[in-house]
Amino acid sequence: MPSASLLGYRVATARAVANMTRPQLCAASGVSISMIRQVEAGTRTPSDAVLDALAQALRTTADELVGGPGRTDSRVHVAIPALQAAIADYDLPADGPTRGLDAIARDVAAMTDDRVNSRYGRLAERAPALLEELFRAVDQSVGHDRQRASHLLALAIRSADAVAYKYGYRDLSARLVELMRWASAIAEDAALDAAAAYVRTETFFASNRLGGGLRSLQAAADRLPAPRTVRLTAAAAALHMRAAVVAGRMRDADNARHHLAEAERLARIVPERLYDGTAVGPDSVRIHCLAVAVELNDLHNLGSAVAEATRWSPPGDLPAERRSHYYIDLGRAHMALGQPQRARESLQVARQIAPQHVREHGQVRAELATLVRLDRGRNSELLAFARWAKAI
Template sequence: MESETQPMGRRVAYWRQRRGMSQQVFADRIGKSKSWVDKIERGVRRLDKYSVITELAESLSIDAGQLLGREPRRRPGLGGCLDQVEVESIRQSLERYERLGRFLEAAPIDPTPIPELRGAVNYCWLAFEKGHYPVVARSLIQLLRETPLAEDRPLGGTAADAAEVMTQVYQIASTVLRKLGEAQLAWLAADRAISAANRGNDPLLAGIATTRVANALRSLGRYQAALDLNVQVAHGLISESGGETSSPAEISVYGALLLQGAMAAALAGDATTSADLLDSASRAANILGRDANYYYTSFGPTNVMLHRAAAFVELGEGGDALAVHDRIPPAALADLVAERRAHHYLDMSRACVQVGDIEQAARHMVTADRNAPAEIRCRPVAIELIDQILHRAKGEPAPEMRRLAEEVGALN
């Protein structure tokens, strides 16, 4: 993220790169030479005319104040994270059909080799797990353009290999969009993920794609549909693989489906079904015997406990959620990926608000922000919770909480 203490040239470079422009493309857009842009970005040449600063900002689709180091008040849902330009770029990528380019008279684009795409997708997953959502977004914009072409003209692999890469791109897109509150776009990406998975040869990718569809349905308020989908696919997967003879990867995908089903049941107010699914997931985790990350599921005993606590939060049982949290071994929690840890502390902050412990809610929120800042600063649910904590706090909030509130624009 660009800093307010950086020289202006560095801020220009940051936003140019964030918009996916080379120095030459940016220079052409503003009617300057590439050498001029390079000197500005390196600080060799100063920007001292406000009219020029305004022109640069307009070309970068930002406010002039952002180049001057004066960050505008952030909007909930995008605070310190993706901006509307990037969300719109992802939207346009999802709405395009590059595989129909020969019919739509689109300019031909050379396909990217499948091994190169796999590497880019792995990088994108790792950025997601660290909660670096702006990095994920910039990667997605490019991958959503490149991966559909690879299936038509696969290089270094087969069309099925390309489809398997493609489903992962759509799955990452769906998950990030859902966190940003873009439920309809998340559903579109998840639906594309299912279609791509079915053209590949890996049934576990289709299983994981199911959780993305179900999660998008949850965001749209269709809890029962999400529950049914997760449970049906989970049962089909385990019956085909033979239960306890399944591989660790199969158990992980099966368990992830059960966990998402449990969350859907909790949102529907069905505590009994939620508990049953969590118990089944716990048995699967015990078979696995450890926390793992097959297919980027983070499935294992610890993640089951995190979901058990989260389910209690959705059921409005904050005290029970906090009791589960107290039983989670700190070392095991620390071993999970940053996104999972931050998500959990966000849930525990919600639990504290439910029981009226606002000071502890603030502490959990600050801890979540330390683990993965974008998980807090990008998500509407987190911004709204910060606002609740501020309004319900007695007296002035703690300095760290106040600083976090200021940075996400929650303070007037």
């Protein structure tokens, strides 16, 4: 059973979708208006009988109200057991064919491209075999070739982790993050270590240990050598970008602005592109400025950020996931400013850019559910969008 507040939110959203008032739901279900009000407010957990009656009146099921909408992309879920099996014997891989590292590198680059452009189904299907091959390559190589194979393995693991994390396989994601750190250590590459620390933040998000996540990022930044190369500079900028968002989510404005300023300073000398799988450069930092404003929920800064969005949009050559994230955050800003119609428009733009990213984004689902409630289920286009995203 979910928390009373979450269950109440789902009941209220289902009522909005059904375009029913509380008196109408009372008449259809036989549940008192007082009980409905308490359930929706999250101050009372309904009995099984009450939940069944509400679900039947709302033309849904008790399981849907308790468990939330069903899963999305079945291709990903079908591929997960193979991914779990592929990493089980990472340090003792079975014998098998292994291509040259140049050929493997091309496939790793294709996986990274799938990840940053939110093609999760294809990524999940190709990941297990490539990971198995890379484990063999690391096991069979020595010297520089082993370091290069480990670098490629870390990048491939990062792409696989994106699927595990976004689709809710948090234990698998945590395991993949540790394997990325293991591969990075073999590669003996400071910039790659920073990338692993960047990805590790997911485990702190998942456990809601934001303070630990911020300390981890700060420690990784402190460990980096002086940024005498573009790649090391980009690694430092990426750590500060993520630290700014984490601090913003903690409502630590001073820390958030400090890290954002450091990211801006470093990004000025970094050409915008992917570095060890992370898009870094002036445009990426600009996108993070909006993300930090949203996390801090400072209405003055949000108003300025929304005004900026009328003059600037992410360039089309940025990865689709990063561009769509900008419009997701823009939608969140519009919601905070009481502009639901503009929020919906921003989410539609995000969907056009990267449909799978939008469909698997928890904040998008929350925004859409809220929009449906505000609209009382009257807009058929909004309802279709929300159902597509499994928000209702």
